[in-house]
Amino acid sequence: MSDFHRSVLLKESIDYLNVRPNELYVDATLGGGGHTKEILNNGGRVIGIDVDLDAIDHIRDSLRSDHLIVEQDNFRNIDKILSKHGITEISGIIFDLGVSSKQLDTAGRGFSFSKSGPLDMRMGGDLKVTAADLVNGLTETELYELFFRSGEERYARRIARVIVRSRQNEKIEKTDQLAKIIEASIGRSASKIHPATKVFMALRMAVNSELDNLKESLEKSTNFLKIEGRLVVISFHSLEDRIVKNFVRNTSELVQINKKPIIPTEEEIKENPRSRSAKLRVAEKIA
Ligand SMILES: C[S@@+](CC[C@H](N)C(=O)[O-])C[C@H]1O[C@@H](n2cnc3c(N)ncnc32)[C@H](O)[C@@H]1O
Numbered sequence: 001m002s003d004f005h006r007s008v009l010l011k012e013s014i015d016y017l018n019v020r021p022n023e024l025y026v027d028a029t030l031g032g033g034g035h036t037k038e039i040l041n042n043g044g045r046v047i048g049i050d051v052d053l054d055a056i057d058h059i060r061d062s063l064r065s066d067h068l069i070v071e072q073d074n075f076r077n078i079d080k081i082l083s084k085h086g087i088t089e090i091s092g093i094i095f096d097l098g099v100s101s102k103q104l105d106t107a108g109r110g111f112s113f114s115k116s117g118p119l120d121m122r123m124g125g126d127l128k129v130t131a132a133d134l135v136n137g138l139t140e141t142e143l144y145e146l147f148f149r150s151g152e153e154r155y156a157r158r159i160a161r162v163i164v165r166s167r168q169n170e171k172i173e174k175t176d177q178l179a180k181i182i183e184a185s186i187g188r189s190a191s192k193i194h195p196a197t198k199v200f201m202a203l204r205m206a207v208n209s210e211l212d213n214l215k216e217s218l219e220k221s222t223n224f225l226k227i228e229g230r231l232v233v234i235s236f237h238s239l240e241d242r243i244v245k246n247f248v249r250n251t252s253e254l255v256q257i258n259k260k261p262i263i264p265t266e267e268e269i270k271e272n273p274r275s276r277s278a279k280l281r282v283a284e285k286i287a
Contacts, residue, residue: 004058005100007034008275009234012262013094016282017232019044023091026082026224028075028217030055031100033063039094040065047085049075051124051208054102074124076213079220092230093221097214097240099123099204101274111204113179113196119172121207131203135172140164150211150239151202155186159199175200201237214240218247222254225285230257234280241279248283257282 013035017025021043027036030050036059039046045067050056056072071081075095082090103123104112110120110131119132138146140160147156162185163172172178179196186195205211222231231254235241241261248256261279269276 004032004055004102005034006272006274007032008096008272008278009262009264009268009280010034010038013096013232013234013280014038014042016257016262016280017092017094017230018228020091024087024089026078026090026093026221027096028078028093028221029096030059030070031096032102033059035094035096036068037063040067044091047071047081047087047090049073049078049081051075052100052103053124054106055100058102072124074213076216076220078217078224082224088224089226090221090224090229091226092232093225094232094234095214095217096234097210098236104274107175110175111200113175113182113194113200116174116176119175119178119203121204123208127207129207131207132171132173134203134206135163135178136167146206147199147202149202150205151198152238153198153202159185161185205237205239211239211243214243215247218244222251222285227285227287229285231283231285232280233282234278236277236279241281244281248281251283253285253287254283255286257284 019039019042024045025039027046027048030036030048036046036048047069049071051074053072056070059070073081099111103109107115107117110117119135121131143160143163144156147153147159159182162181166172166181182196182199188195233244235244248254261281264275264278
């Protein structure tokens with residue numbers, strides 16, 4: 001197991017990817033390389049993509065193989081990345097969405113409400129707008145809509161109001177500063193989940209255009225799949241899961257392999273609580 005990231009639904013996702021020796025697969029979200037390592041162990045070749053330079057450096061240091069090509073890029077550019085290498089067909093692609101443990105645990109990246117750091121949340125260096133820009137720059141209505149729609153936060157209106165009031169006194173620039181403002185506005189519930197969880201997720205998704213990236217990349221990557229090639233997606237958010245489900249349903253070239261999404265076993269959730277919201281969907285190219 002890598003210290004960088006503990007892979008979620010590893011066995012299930014690799015089994016469903018149906019890795020065949022010498023065939024080419026794309027790991028669109030390299031992270032700590034857990035899924036890529038398994039594809040290589042099963043004899044596959046991999047084009048591995050991650051937008052985050054830390055992940056790319058980690059893979060270059062820890063995983064050398066003649067069967068692996070590493071690209072630092074956004075997976076929404078998958079068409080350009082594959083064309084650059086003269087690739088017209090792939091036998092499968094895996095997306096393991098969201099952030100890695102390393103990203104969450106590095107205070108300076110600003111992804112975590114439990115670590116004091118700048119409210120940044122950019123996965124890749126070329127993005128200009130940070131979470132602090134959104135928190136201090138959006139109107140109260142825009143904040144409400146973001147927290148309600150992307151975060152599915154039931155107290156979105158109250159949180160947006162308190163943020164706007166707080167920032168009139170002092171700019172909100174730190175993760176723990178925002179977490180305390182949210183906690184003070186809605187309190188701690190009996191649930192184990194921190195009250196800032198959904199707001200932080202909504203901000204991260206907006207900073208990195210996560211839903212748009214996913215939609216664009218699903219379409220582009222399906223064009224490259226061989227017949228019988230598999231599309232395997234692990235998502236951690238109901239909006240992501242809905243995008244994948246609807247995409248497969250509305251794409252006549254794909255057939256859904258598992259009717260219901262696969263979720264981690266209780267044992268996996270106990271060992272790795274971050275896996276608790278994971279959902280795995282699999283589709284196969286048929287035409
Ligand atoms: C959950 S981790 C992947 C973990 C990996 N499967 C493993 O087993 O170690 C998600 C990774 O996807 C990357 N990522 C998220 N959105 C991306 C995008 N649009 N393009 C490329 N990489 C992205 C993140 O930087 C992060 O490293």
